[in-house]
Amino acid sequence: MPDSLSITDNRTGKTIEVSVDGHGAFPASELKKLGLLSFDQPLLATATARSAITFIDGEAGILRYRGYPIEQLAEKTSFLEVAYLLAYGELPTAAQRSVFEAAVLGAQVDTARIRKHVESFPAGSHPMSVLISGYAALGAAHQEAKAAVHDGEARKAALPTQLAETLQLGAYAIAASIGGTTGATSGATFAEQFLRTSGVGAEQLEVFARALEVLFILHADHELNAGTNAMRAIGSAETDAYHSLAGASAALYGPLHGGANEAVLKMLAKIGDVKNVPDFIEHVKHRDEKLMGFGHRVYKNFDPRATVIKSVVDEVLAVSGPDPLLGVAQELEKIALEDEYFVSRKLYPNVDFYSGIAYKAIGFQPAAFTVLFAVPRTIGWLSHYDEMMAGEFKITRPAQVYIGSDERSVPANRG
Numbered sequence: 001m002p003d004s005l006s007i008t009d010n011r012t013g014k015t016i017e018v019s020v021d022g023h024g025a026f027p028a029s030e031l032k033k034l035g036l037l038s039f040d041q042p043l044l045a046t047a048t049a050r051s052a053i054t055f056i057d058g059e060a061g062i063l064r065y066r067g068y069p070i071e072q073l074a075e076k077t078s079f080l081e082v083a084y085l086l087a088y089g090e091l092p093t094a095a096q097r098s099v100f101e102a103a104v105l106g107a108q109v110d111t112a113r114i115r116k117h118v119e120s121f122p123a124g125s126h127p128m129s130v131l132i133s134g135y136a137a138l139g140a141a142h143q144e145a146k147a148a149v150h151d152g153e154a155r156k157a158a159l160p161t162q163l164a165e166t167l168q169l170g171a172y173a174i175a176a177s178i179g180g181t182t183g184a185t186s187g188a189t190f191a192e193q194f195l196r197t198s199g200v201g202a203e204q205l206e207v208f209a210r211a212l213e214v215l216f217i218l219h220a221d222h223e224l225n226a227g228t229n230a231m232r233a234i235g236s237a238e239t240d241a242y243h244s245l246a247g248a249s250a251a252l253y254g255p256l257h258g259g260a261n262e263a264v265l266k267m268l269a270k271i272g273d274v275k276n277v278p279d280f281i282e283h284v285k286h287r288d289e290k291l292m293g294f295g296h297r298v299y300k301n302f303d304p305r306a307t308v309i310k311s312v313v314d315e316v317l318a319v320s321g322p323d324p325l326l327g328v329a330q331e332l333e334k335i336a337l338e339d340e341y342f343v344s345r346k347l348y349p350n351v352d353f354y355s356g357i358a359y360k361a362i363g364f365q366p367a368a369f370t371v372l373f374a375v376p377r378t379i380g381w382l383s384h385y386d387e388m389m390a391g392e393f394k395i396t397r398p399a400q401v402y403i404g405s406d407e408r409s410v411p412a413n414r415g
């Protein structure tokens with residue numbers, strides 16, 4: 001059977017033949033020959049990249065970075081090894097690892113500038129507002145990033161500084177949101193340095209740092225989600241990496257995406273007690289509420305990140321003490337997984353359902369949660385940006401279906 005697709009426009013009888021590649025993709029622009037557009041606002045069946053970074057099989061609940069299963073990476077590697085893997089395609093050797101770790105954890109960052117940016121926000125500002133705008137502020141300081149758009153070596157050379165700046169920006173934004181002062185910036189791992197810098201988790205630093213390291217690994221990349229799509233779309237205009245990061249993190253902030261982890265904790269707190277769960281589920285089924293932390297565009301069986309997070313939750317609660325909200329979350333999960341509404345729609349707990357309980361046990365406030373997602377996702381965004389810049393692309397400029405009025409004249413008298 002030829003690897004092609006015949007598309008017949010029944011209005012005209014005209015047929016075109018389009019090639020189909022080994023991944024089942026065809027060049028949708030061929031539809032123009034029939035005067036047709038594919039309408040796909042959520043991009044359900046539209047691929048906008050050929051990427052070698054992350055593989056997901058949503059039906060089977062598989063997530064791999066550069067071929068390595070997420071479960072193995074979470075158990076056996078550090079966040080900076082995963083960052084290296086995403087950016088360079090291979091896990092680092094021992095020598096490469098120590099060079100990369102030293103470059104990130106010891107990077108010369110303009111701390112005064114980042115601190116000034118963070119402190120310029122009024123008390124009560126959401127730390128994601130600080131982070132999003134912080135990327136643009138860093139872009140103003142890094143004029144050389146504009147030349148790096150077309151320079152692969154310069155893009156790679158900038159990675160350690162960009163990760164170190166992200167660490168400081170995120171940690172300071174979190175510290176400021178709880179009225180804290182920014183503390184030491186050293187640490188043996190990325191997560192440990194992050195905790196020390198944000199002034200959170202000092203009571204059980206070793207356990208919390210390893211738990212956060214695993215959470216960072218799980219959040220490092222997830223192929224073409226809304227944030228990464230934004231990164232690529234903005235980058236396609238040849239915008240530099242810092243300003244592209246501002247857009248990607250803004251997309252992540254939404255409650256349907258990375259903002260869901262904060263929304264889950266607020267939802268659990270609102271439910272308050274296990275006995276209120278059945279009522280809440282009824283509200284969800286009547287569409288008065290959404291069960292935050294449930295459902296996923298790609299995973300239709302289970303989210304493999306949620307499975308790993310459950311064991312992280314057990315580890316941190318073992319040292320921080322029990323959290324009654326965990327009981328509420330478990331009851332919600334139990335009822336939802338048996339209820340026809342959720343079963344028929346293939347709705348399962350996603351990465352955001354339990355991560356907030358782990359973050360809370362470490363000592364973070366809900367407003368910090370989306371920052372804790374954005375910080376590790378930055379390496380994913382930068383890796384996609386680099387992959388796109390290294391290949392062929394055109395500016396992402398979708399077509400629209402115009403449904404407004406025909407031409408009309410401004411009336412002479414509008415009195």
Ligand code: CMC
Binds near residue numbers: 255258284291347351
């Ligand atoms: N609670 C109740 N009903 C839901 C939920 C939910 N969380 N998610 C989906 N549905 C229903 C939805 O109403 C629809 O029902 P119907 O077919 O009767 O109209 C059906 O399930 C299919 O949902 P959809 O909206 O077409 O699915 P989508 O792929 O467009 O959206 C989603 C995916 C993640 C945005 C959505 O499931 C959602 O809003 N979940 C809650 C927010 C959340 O947890 N987001 C984090 C996602 S994972 C991490 C990340 O991406 O950052």
